[in-house]
Amino acid sequence: MSEFNPKIIAFFCNWCTFTAADLAGTSRLAYPPNLHIIRVMCSGMVDPQYIIKAFLNGADGVLIGGCWPGDCHYINGNLKARRRVAHLTEILKQYGIGEDRFWLRWIAASEGNMLQEVAQEMTEKIKVLGPSPINIK
Amino acid sequence: MTNFTKISYKKDELNVELSKLFKSLLEKEVVSGILVPSKQASGLVMQTLIVDPANADQVDPFAPVIPVSSAKIASSLTSNPSGKKIALVMRSCEVRAMIELVKLNQANLEDVLLIGLDCFGRFENKEFFKLKDQDFSSEAFIKAAQSGKTKTDGMEITEACQICTFPVADNVDIRLCVLGTESDSFGVESITDKGEKALGEIGLTGNDESGKRAEAIKNIIDKRKAELKLKLDEYNEKSNSFKALEENMAKCINCYNCRVACPVCYCKECVFVTDTFRHEGEQFLGWAQKDGALKMPTDTVFYHLTRMTHIGNFCVACGQCTSACPNDIDLTLAFKSAAIVSQKRFEYEAGRSLDEEQPLTVFHDDEMVEVTGQVK
Numbered sequence: 001m002s003e004f005n006p007k008i009i010a011f012f013c014n015w016c017t018f019t020a021a022d023l024a025g026t027s028r029l030a031y032p033p034n035l036h037i038i039r040v041m042c043s044g045m046v047d048p049q050y051i052i053k054a055f056l057n058g059a060d061g062v063l064i065g066g067c068w069p070g071d072c073h074y075i076n077g078n079l080k081a082r083r084r085v086a087h088l089t090e091i092l093k094q095y096g097i098g099e100d101r102f103w104l105r106w107i108a109a110s111e112g113n114m115l116q117e118v119a120q121e122m123t124e125k126i127k128v129l130g131p132s133p134i135n136i137k
Numbered sequence: 138m139t140n141f142t143k144i145s146y147k148k149d150e151l152n153v154e155l156s157k158l159f160k161s162l163l164e165k166e167v168v169s170g171i172l173v174p175s176k177q178a179s180g181l182v183m184q185t186l187i188v189d190p191a192n193a194d195q196v197d198p199f200a201p202v203i204p205v206s207s208a209k210i211a212s213s214l215t216s217n218p219s220g221k222k223i224a225l226v227m228r229s230c231e232v233r234a235m236i237e238l239v240k241l242n243q244a245n246l247e248d249v250l251l252i253g254l255d256c257f258g259r260f261e262n263k264e265f266f267k268l269k270d271q272d273f274s275s276e277a278f279i280k281a282a283q284s285g286k287t288k289t290d291g292m293e294i295t296e297a298c299q300i301c302t303f304p305v306a307d308n309v310d311i312r313l314c315v316l317g318t319e320s321d322s323f324g325v326e327s328i329t330d331k332g333e334k335a336l337g338e339i340g341l342t343g344n345d346e347s348g349k350r351a352e353a354i355k356n357i358i359d360k361r362k363a364e365l366k367l368k369l370d371e372y373n374e375k376s377n378s379f380k381a382l383e384e385n386m387a388k389c390i391n392c393y394n395c396r397v398a399c400p401v402c403y404c405k406e407c408v409f410v411t412d413t414f415r416h417e418g419e420q421f422l423g424w425a426q427k428d429g430a431l432k433m434p435t436d437t438v439f440y441h442l443t444r445m446t447h448i449g450n451f452c453v454a455c456g457q458c459t460s461a462c463p464n465d466i467d468l469t470l471a472f473k474s475a476a477i478v479s480q481k482r483f484e485y486e487a488g489r490s491l492d493e494e495q496p497l498t499v500f501h502d503d504e505m506v507e508v509t510g511q512v513k
Contacts, residue, residue: 080497082500
């Protein structure tokens with residue numbers, strides 16, 4: 001059997017985390033190709049529905065990347081994201097999607113190296129966890 | 138500030154005494170209208186907006202049925218205020234939902250006199266409505282319930298009521314009490330200054346003892362708490378995966394009755410009826426391609442999970458979702474379970490207080506660091 005290659009849906013804020021991903025690229029900091037990046041204007045616009053849909057459709061993990069508190073381009077979108085993530089985590093946990101599959105991380109535009117680390121860490125962790133329960137037939 | 142007036146009634150005259158009370162509220166112009174469950178010409182008990190005392194003969198507030206959560210009705214009555222004072226007669230679940238709606242700016246308590254009812258539980262609409270031609274007596278139901286028996290004519294109160302730990306309505310101005318009162322009597326209790334003033338105007342300023350009320354309330358709450366724990370543990374144990382949730386919701390036909398019946402489903406337009414979910418035929422064929430077949434209608438689990446994220450913080454576990462479900466899906470426990478974890482996360486309790494801010498309407502720089510686990 002081939003090695004399990006997790007599929008991670010990553011919602012990155014345009015101003016910080018997506019720019020960090022860009023920086024990682026131009027700095028030739030390689031990170032796992034398991035991340036399927038979706039560029040959004042702000043972590044605060046990631047509707048819980050996007051996350052539920054991703055998991056229902058077989059994502060093994062979901063990562064939301066936003067600006068550090070205080071740095072949001074829209075002042076407080078990331079703070080709203082944090083509360084929503086906290087809320088949704090509680091509900092998903094009940095149905096077998098634990099915190100280890102659903103991450104929110106602050107990654108600033110200058111932190112290309114941190115993006116690489118987070119991507120590696122999450123991919124490794126989910127490889128250990130195995131496929132999302134929804135993908136197990 | 139609180140006073141308690143004991144009102145005795147003769148056999149079969151509970152509603153007569155209650156009707157006198159509501160009539161005097163209208164006659165003394167304490168309020169211009171009262172929303173209260175009343176028997177209709179059809180024989181069914183429905184919420185009724187009474188403005189003329191002559192129409193208050195058929196009131197039956199303790200009838201154990203809630204065809205529609207009064208919180209929803211109160212929202213239409215008060216969100217564009219008439220400027221006139223009205224009294225709303227509601228049970229605890231309805232009051233708690235109403236409080237959430239006020240915070241969502243979908244209801245208004247300014248000109249409202251809230252009258253809370255002690256509640257032993259309600260029957261499912263479908264079952265209760267079958268009784269309409271028979272001679273069902275709310276009074277007999279209350280008397281039986283006071284001695285711990287809620288089963289009547291082969292019907293039992295709904296599951297939501299069996300696990301409800303709020304038999305008494307809080308945050309009201311006046312309470313109509315039947316919990317722990319002496320038999321053949323009920324109590325009228327003022328809770329707020331507003332309530333005391335209203336009762337003063339109709340001459341109810343009694344200072345009677347409330348009997349064994351506190352004890353009766355504690356007993357019923359303890360019993361319900363045990364039942365709640367039992368049912369929730371059972372639900373949580375068997376519903377611990379998306380697949381289990383899918384099985385629970387297998388009978389869902391996307392009729393969306395549950396969200397129509399839900400008093401705190403607040404969206405003016407539900408996303409599930411917008412263009413977002415009006416997919417093209419080709420899209421469905423594409424999805425079907427993935428596994429070779431696709432269950433239709435689609436998005437049922439998606440719908441219920443979305444509703445959990447929308448109302449998790451506001452759910453008062455009234456059970457209207459289950460009552461509205463044409464296929465008898467046990468939604469109450471699914472939503473109560475989501476409500477418990479959501480509200481616990483934010484140390485919030487739906488309907489507890491008007492002053493508590495709804496969790497997703499406030500946010501601070503330096504909170505919930507554990508969500509990301511990162512410190513700068």
